[in-house]
Amino acid sequence: MLSGNTKDLKQSIIKKLEKLNRKKFKTDFIISPELAKRLSLLSKEINRQIGLLIDRYNEIQYVIVGDNKSIFIPELKRFRLVPGKLRGLRLVHTHLYNEGLTEDDITDLAMLRLDAVSAILINQEGLPAKIETAFLLPPNRENNIYNILDETDVYNQKTNFSEFIKNLEKEIEEKSISLFQIKKENNAFLVGCFKNKEEAKESLLELKELARSAGLNVVDTIYQIKQKVDPKYILGIGKLKNIAIRAYQLGVDYIIFDNNLTPSQAREISKLVEIKIMDRTQLILDIFAKRAHSNEGKLKVELAQLKYLMPRLSVKDDSLSRLTGGIGGRGPGETKLEIDRRRIKDKIAFLTRKLKQIEKTRDIQRKKRTKRDIPTVSIVGYTNAGKTTLINSLTNSNIYADNLMFATLDTSSKRLRFPEEKEIIITDTVGFIRDLPEDLKDAFKSTLEELYDADLLLHVVDISNKNYEKQIESVNKILEELNLKDMDTILVFNKIDLIDDETLKERKKEYPEAVFISALNRKTFQPLLDKIFYKIFKKKLKHASS
Template identity: 45%
Template structure:
């Protein structure tokens, strides 16, 4: 067992010991347990928890009753008494029975990683959609764990029957939660319909969408704010922003695109959360281009990129055109910078550097511009000439008898919408 102690701050609630169990299964998963525990510390601090110490237990497999084993639970009890802890937060997901057993033995509030992340999301959700999604994730998490909630689930009344006055509070709670989950899913279904209509309108208008994705705290919201002057919350915290934000962004050639910020990803992101936020994350699937924002200064850069790529694959967006933005280059050492690639698909930037932002805007314009096509349009067909300006950037025009020769650099989106109208005039 390893114990790492952090400096304590003035007494406040909750005061927690963070616990990690490293099993053979965890080792096989490829998750770095040390980094995961450090991330749990950051999550706890984001949730305004005072972290007293962390405790790591190595074990072949988890104890079905006590999770870390009865002997280690006793050690945890001694440490908690010594430090005055009132909470224990576990880096892995616990069953309802394990929570009940640990709470009874330790007399502490027991939280696991999923519950902690859900709590942070509940604090961050501001829009109706975000609030619905968080509640759905919380109830989906709670439902299979109801049997671990102890005294709150006592019988309602007499009688032996399984229904009516004799049914248990547990069964009532489950029925109520299932009903609420169904209602929330219905509401999210409405959100999805609304989003689908928005996407269809965007496609009809030829609007191009670019999605910002990345590990939490990589700097997506800062980048959105600096590029578009968006009024978004920016803070050096995990999950500083939760609800997606879309803003119009003007490229150097004058063309406007939609830039959308998405919720940050994290190692061991709860599946209930991915499922609940699928409607929001679907925006990534509809994007014409994905900007993967990476914290270039992070020691865990490679692992964080793998997490993002894996979740994009789960969402079905793994094959999208993508540009990697190695952000926070100003925080990198010369050695770190040297290891970062720099080419058409990889840019080193600082969201606060205007030259870097200009470089990104020019790169976006290149990426969202197709090849160059020549058209011969009759001079009398002003309507067709107007379409040329919709499908791209007119580079040159020459008069040839009664026709005008146009050279056009096509734009993604608009070209797909209008090009068929001009097919017969292509050279």
């Protein structure tokens, strides 16, 4: 494929360039001396740099014409980047002014993950004076990206390039595993832009837990301190390139932003980085999709995913710009993009109707419970606070619970019997999280609507989490948004088995009205049960008698 700056070139020159295209040459080296000489003379004649992108079978895949100081490498659609591997293409190009490898050359090597980048330095006669070759290094503790091959004589090359690259890729894989615990797949970099270090560490720690809950192996976390995020790339472009280069070097599959990306930011970053890009919202949606088991839960997740996807449909994929028509259709018809958008809108409308029907059924069930005058207690709290474990222990149930964020999403209601033939319905809800995405709030509104009919809320807090105070604030903020802040609530500190006695004493002084338990130890439940019984039954009797 011939590309680049071919304007004003003679037809005879273009024919010579086209002859190079798809040409296969025999050599064990980076380039044969004959081809290097031919390339140099042609480059001198037109006074422009010429580059060749050569595959591992020594077949020329791209011929690129630049100006007298640089070349521009086209999009390499046919040679997709595989995490942990090199591109399978090497760039050999001419330098007209005897200058060595430039910073742009090294950037192309690292960002495009090329097998190598070679510069042929041309002398006054238009012949190769020497060749300089840079290649990528395997992952290392020093974060060194590349090295230069010792050989510079075009006519006396000694390195068998095919064997060299084969051994290099093997070393890349081995060092990725031994030094950085890179797995075969699902490796992730966590990145974000924050106003201060404290915020960065807290946010990325939570993002790491989310990634772990999604089944990802977190390789590294990187952040940038800025008062305002970059409107185009979130991070500065230099920082983003460094992250991408490091991610390529380690064979990372995902770069996950703690910041929520706008559709335009996601597009611009994807143009620059050939690794799957995700943001915090998408990661949470993926976890929800894995965890939802009931029909209703699956519908809610699908609805949230479609709402997230809708504004992110772009014309980046060439197939989306093809025009489609139908029999009897006028004009060019709808574009693929328009059809996709219309289908998503129709699906959103269908799912919304279906969820409303489910909500009606739930309303009927609630009314039946109200008629029977069975009090309801709803458990709320930050994700992974131990809500499901608590309801399992209280009611001898076996609802799935795990030490993961959003381990359970589907609403569960169980009976809890008290003495004097009294009983309550205790209901588990989806875990809360800071900055809960709006689409998720809407999608799970019906789950949270259970809270409006509750007689009492149990706000469960993971006391072993060092950010428990901020988690309490996040839950209270969401309850306030739902107009539930004034509802009768018991603050329940869970996981007391994970803190020392001195810390427990301090927390009890700070929160004298709270109850302290371990959801794994039923012996700690009596104060909680007494408080529930008092608030549900004794308190009601007092109000009734007065």
